[in-house]
Amino acid sequence: MTYEQFSKYSFLLDRTARKVKQYAQQKFKLNDFDVTVDQWLVMKNLAENEILSQTELAQLVFKDHPTLTRIIDILCKKGYVARSQHPQDRRSFHLSLTDDGKEKVAELKPQIALIRQKAWENLNESDFNEFRRILNTIYNNLEE
Template structure:
């Protein structure tokens, strides 16, 4: 029987690229502001773009389970990056608000985020990036 080597698949390379980028990004973020994670920063960024985003939507966008998002939000509240209030439309839900410290942190880290992306995409043309988006979206659609 032929052996199946996972390292010889595109999926292995995609996963490795994502993990390598996240480690690189975390190292650079931690050098500037220890104690905040890539995922926590993604939560703040998503809420900055869409302030009404619900916790379940954050979980979906970040490919995390509800318990993981809840823990991350707890840490963001504890460290004063976010505040939580009862949602007036649905008292079972919370309204998440980015604090002044959270906004300041996003502004402080924005150049690092942009530099991380620029470094990771160095030597890759716009055409190659567009083709990669198309290819990845085909894989996504094939699996849904």
């Protein structure tokens, strides 16, 4: 593959990822979800894992620590996330959803599923399988 071809495909991948996030953020705002896409990703991962350290959560949501700290601070102020002292490490915290956070996730999950489905319209099972294969190959190529 030439550099020009690679560059075009990389641009398409980046452009599509940005468009998906922008579309979702517009829908979150339009529907008054009270959270951003990034905040939702944090809440969703906490709902799926119950208790996580900030380092574990950062790896799951692909955010650096300062960015994740700002997101967590906002979610704590909204009453959706709680910090508790790590039992073995005084410098570390466990993160978990509050009861309000659990309710918010349950409320938003079906609505967000509908938003995500928009991007997948007009694609069949074969398309999904090929797309998954390609994305996993790209991801695995970059594993160290």
